Amino acid sequence: MWSEDRAAATAEALLSYPWPGNVRELRNALERATILCDGGLITIEHLPMGVGQRGVMAGRHEINGAFPSGGVNLGGVERDLIMKALREAQNNRSQAARLLGITRSRLYSRMQKHGLSA
Numbered sequence: 001m002w003s004e005d006r007a008a009a010t011a012e013a014l015l016s017y018p019w020p021g022n023v024r025e026l027r028n029a030l031e032r033a034t035i036l037c038d039g040g041l042i043t044i045e046h047l048p049m050g051v052g053q054r055g056v057m058a059g060r061h062e063i064n065g066a067f068p069s070g071g072v073n074l075g076g077v078e079r080d081l082i083m084k085a086l087r088e089a090q091n092n093r094s095q096a097a098r099l100l101g102i103t104r105s106r107l108y109s110r111m112q113k114h115g116l117s118a
Helices: 003-016 022-037 074-088 093-100 104-113
Strands: none
Touching (some): 022 093, 074 104
């Protein structure tokens, strides 16, 4: 796909997303994309989950399929997301916090809660 096509698709995704967090959410998304694209062209893959995807309403993701019969361990999901963000950010806490859309101090607090080394 040509860069112009990818740029147009990314622009369309940014313009069509409802941005329920308003300007702050948009700013954080663009900062995250800038970090992830590493100086290259920002594409949909660099945008937060949900931007440019169908089935997303007001920043919430549509659940496909049923929940497990035993329920969902939200603490485990949070811990896994923190660990994934830290891996993607190569253990850079500030970048990981940006990826998660939280402050660095909140990231440290959540890491402590889940027994992750700070």
